Amino acid sequence: MAIDSSSPLFQMTGLSSGMDWGAMIDKQMAQSRKVQTKWEDQIQTLEDKIYLYNEFSSNLKTLRSSLTSMKLQSTYTAKQAEYSVLAAPAGSSVLPQPQSILTADVTPDADIGRWDIEVTNVGVAERRMSNRQDSSTEKLSALGYSGSGSFSIRSGVHAAIVEYDTATDSLNDIAQKINDTGVGVAAKVIDNRLVMESVDTGFNVQTTTDTITRQKATDPGYDPAYDDLAGINITDASSITTIKDSKNITYTAGTDFEVVQGSNGWQIHWLASGTRPADSTDTEDITYDVEYSYEANPFQVYGLDDKVDLVKREDEGGTTADYDVLSASAASASGTIQTIVGQDNTTYYLGTDFEIANDPLTGDPSIHWLSGGDAKRPTSGTTYSVQYRDTAQNNILREIGFFNETSSQHVKPEDTTLTLNGIEVTRSTNEIDDLIDGVTLDIIGEGKIRVDVTQDAENAVTAIQEFVTAYNNAIDWINIKSEEKPFNYSDTNKNRDLTEATPTTDIERRRGLLRGDSNLRQTKGTLRGLSSNPMPLIYNTTTGSRASGTMAERGLTDASGDYNLYITIDGIRGEIPITSTDTIQDVSAKINAYEPFLKDSTGKAYSPPLIIASSSDSKLSLKAPTGKTFQIGGDSEVLSATGLKNDFSLLSEIGLSTEALDFGKSGKLEFDTEKFMEAIQENSEDLGNIMVSFANRMDSEINDMVSSIQTEVGGTVAIKGGLPSQQKAWQSQIDALNKRITDHERRLTMRQQSLYQQYARMEQYMSNMSSQSSWLASVSGNLSAMSEE
Numbered sequence: 001m002a003i004d005s006s007s008p009l010f011q012m013t014g015l016s017s018g019m020d021w022g023a024m025i026d027k028q029m030a031q032s033r034k035v036q037t038k039w040e041d042q043i044q045t046l047e048d049k050i051y052l053y054n055e056f057s058s059n060l061k062t063l064r065s066s067l068t069s070m071k072l073q074s075t076y077t078a079k080q081a082e083y084s085v086l087a088a089p090a091g092s093s094v095l096p097q098p099q100s101i102l103t104a105d106v107t108p109d110a111d112i113g114r115w116d117i118e119v120t121n122v123g124v125a126e127r128r129m130s131n132r133q134d135s136s137t138e139k140l141s142a143l144g145y146s147g148s149g150s151f152s153i154r155s156g157v158h159a160a161i162v163e164y165d166t167a168t169d170s171l172n173d174i175a176q177k178i179n180d181t182g183v184g185v186a187a188k189v190i191d192n193r194l195v196m197e198s199v200d201t202g203f204n205v206q207t208t209t210d211t212i213t214r215q216k217a218t219d220p221g222y223d224p225a226y227d228d229l230a231g232i233n234i235t236d237a238s239s240i241t242t243i244k245d246s247k248n249i250t251y252t253a254g255t256d257f258e259v260v261q262g263s264n265g266w267q268i269h270w271l272a273s274g275t276r277p278a279d280s281t282d283t284e285d286i287t288y289d290v291e292y293s294y295e296a297n298p299f300q301v302y303g304l305d306d307k308v309d310l311v312k313r314e315d316e317g318g319t320t321a322d323y324d325v326l327s328a329s330a331a332s333a334s335g336t337i338q339t340i341v342g343q344d345n346t347t348y349y350l351g352t353d354f355e356i357a358n359d360p361l362t363g364d365p366s367i368h369w370l371s372g373g374d375a376k377r378p379t380s381g382t383t384y385s386v387q388y389r390d391t392a393q394n395n396i397l398r399e400i401g402f403f404n405e406t407s408s409q410h411v412k413p414e415d416t417t418l419t420l421n422g423i424e425v426t427r428s429t430n431e432i433d434d435l436i437d438g439v440t441l442d443i444i445g446e447g448k449i450r451v452d453v454t455q456d457a458e459n460a461v462t463a464i465q466e467f468v469t470a471y472n473n474a475i476d477w478i479n480i481k482s483e484e485k486p487f488n489y490s491d492t493n494k495n496r497d498l499t500e501a502t503p504t505t506d507i508e509r510r511r512g513l514l515r516g517d518s519n520l521r522q523t524k525g526t527l528r529g530l531s532s533n534p535m536p537l538i539y540n541t542t543t544g545s546r547a548s549g550t551m552a553e554r555g556l557t558d559a560s561g562d563y564n565l566y567i568t569i570d571g572i573r574g575e576i577p578i579t580s581t582d583t584i585q586d587v588s589a590k591i592n593a594y595e596p597f598l599k600d601s602t603g604k605a606y607s608p609p610l611i612i613a614s615s616s617d618s619k620l621s622l623k624a625p626t627g628k629t630f631q632i633g634g635d636s637e638v639l640s641a642t643g644l645k646n647d648f649s650l651l652s653e654i655g656l657s658t659e660a661l662d663f664g665k666s667g668k669l670e671f672d673t674e675k676f677m678e679a680i681q682e683n684s685e686d687l688g689n690i691m692v693s694f695a696n697r698m699d700s701e702i703n704d705m706v707s708s709i710q711t712e713v714g715g716t717v718a719i720k721g722g723l724p725s726q727q728k729a730w731q732s733q734i735d736a737l738n739k740r741i742t743d744h745e746r747r748l749t750m751r752q753q754s755l756y757q758q759y760a761r762m763e764q765y766m767s768n769m770s771s772q773s774s775w776l777a778s779v780s781g782n783l784s785a786m787s788e789e
Contacts, residue, residue: 076688077108080456110438123201123416131401156296202428236345245288261385331365486512544643
């Protein structure tokens with residue numbers, strides 16, 4: 001690297017002149033640089049102001065964060081359930097825990113009230129379980145079973161057939177095949193047992209309609225008196241009460257038809273004494289609709305070897321009146337008959353009500369109805385169904401003990417039963433959401449309990465307390481920075497020298513820099529105004545209080561009165577005329593028909609409309625599109641009549657006000673929780689409206705102060721927030737001052753080099769003159785010596 005020997009750093013000054021002109025130049029440069037100290041002080045002040053504004057912005061952002069919960073209506077309308085167990089279980093004096101009986105999930109829409117609930121039965125899902133096997137993964141053939149076959153599963157209106165082969169399927173495979181049917185039954189293997197369980201608890205009786213097509217005379221086995229209800233899973237014979245055909249003719253059970261069980265399941269038996277639909281023909285299908293009830297949750301599993309015969313009860317009084325002859329196929333499998341189901345769905349049991357015996361006259365295998373004891377029998381002349389098995393066919397479920405009726409292997413479905421304030425209630429599910437508005441009960445166990453639905457104000461109180469703390473911290477900071485004096489001599493010990501008053505720390509140096517700052521003053525004024533002035537309510541959606549009857553009945557009695565409801569959105573002030581004869585439904589219709597809410601000035605339709613009104617339970621609801629808000633206005637009597645009047649307009653009415661100390665000069669807030677609790681109990685909806693509007697406006701104002709987002713104003717891009725905009729202006733000043741210092745330093749460097757060069761030339765001249773002087777002195781000396789000789 002080449003070295004510039006003319007640089008001042010490599011100069012040795014005064015060798016010839018004896019003058020330290022290098023020091024003289026340094027003093028000149030130092031004197032010239034004094035102006036830079038002033039600029040550097042200005043930069044430091046501006047940087048300190050930026051730092052303080054960062055603190056200011058941080059306080060406001062913390063305040064803004066505290067508004068998050070306050071902007072939610074649910075914060076103020078939240079409800080909670082409180083529990084009291086009313087009785088101990090039988091034989092115990094210890095009250096159980098409430099959660100062992102039920103829990104309640106409460107929404108903000110729930111009504112405050114008290115509910116006494118006694119759970120008398122907990123809903124149970126139907127479950128069947130096989131005998132334990134040696135393995136769940138080995139093929140069934142390895143476990144000693146053989147053959148292949150199928151079985152059917154039905155749950156409600158859904159049914160499916162499962163095919164199996166013991167040579168290729170394990171117990172796990174059977175479970176998976178059952179699950180793959182999707183009929184509403186869950187299968188699993190537990191402890192090497194096949195377990196099938198209803199997806200839901202209880203019976204869940206549903207009503208549906210299916211269409212049946214009448215037979216044709218040309219159909220095999222044609223019998224105009226019977227129609228098969230193929231695919232219809234009715235609960236019992238009484239499930240169908242009326243039938244309506246395609247010509248809208250209605251047929252009545254007991255008069256025109258009866259429901260019986262045939263060899264292929266349930267049938268419609270058309271009575272000879274009644275009317276019936278016409279038969280289908282080759283050119284026209286005659287149909288009729290069967291509305292029936294069925295149990296949607298329980299399931300039935302049938303081996304496809306199951307058979308059902310329909311047997312008619314003999315007339316009483318005959319020689320063989322106690323005997324009903326079986327069909328040949330039923331007789332061959334009579335050892336598998338365990339129960340009989342009557343036409344009225346009554347079940348009769350082997351050994352109690354009947355036995356299998358030969359008719360004493362004909363010798364035919366028959367049902368012999370027993371007498372005495374608890375024995376019962378079907379009514380003479382009615383039909384009943386006999387279920388038996390074709391033992392020639394394979395059924396793996398029966399072989400693994402799946403159809404065992406012990407209580408441990410077959411858990412029958414049960415509905416949930418309870419009393420609610422003395423009213424008996426039955427539901428198929430343990431999760432009940434249609435008894436108490438806004439409350440979902442989760443039934444867990446039997447017991448008697450009281451549930452109080454109360455206002456849950458804890459979150460609201462906590463949110464407001466956190467807001468007040470953040471608000472007062474921000475106001476404290478503004479008050480201190482607005483009023484503190486700069487650090488100077490008057491703030492120090494009078495006996496000290498003036499130089500000792502110079503700030504020695506960052507904190508001392510920054511004191512008083514924001515004294516009288518306009519942004520601090522304006523921010524404090526804005527915050528105080530929002531907290532103390534009447535609050536215009538801003539909504540995205542709102543629902544008024546109940547407003548039953550006509551407007552006249554609600555106070556707007558002047559038939560010719562000039563009543564108007566005002567709704568303002570997107571700069572459009574909608575004027576909705578209200579008459580004394582209007583109901584809430586009429587007001588809702590008028591709002592939905594208001595043209596400026598439907599189309600813009602060019603006639604283009606808004607999608608969706610700016611305001612959508614609806615009415616339910618005599619309450620008017622208004623909703624704006626996502627991201628838009630609206631305000632409601634009008635005379636107090638109009639707002640009251642429509643249920644849209646808010647009980648509160650000032651924060652002080654709900655316990656949030658400027659502190660009374662020193663007449664509120666500080667601007668800090670205080671929170672009266674007792675007054676707030678009274679207000680929230682009085683009307684949580686209206687309290688929520690004013691608090692949400694306040695929080696949203698406060699959030700918007702703070703955003704306008706601290707936002708760093710750039711926005712276009714009149715073709716110029718500028719920072720939106722006042723604080724970052726001011727910081728940017730200060731930074732621009734800093735940049736300008738730094739440039740001024742740089743430019744000034746460059747000029748000083750040039751001048752310094754020029755001075756060095758001038759002094760260096762002078763030094764050279766003086767050196768030359770010194771040399772000449774020495775030569776002259778030498779010549780003069782020589783001449784003098786010569787003259788003396």
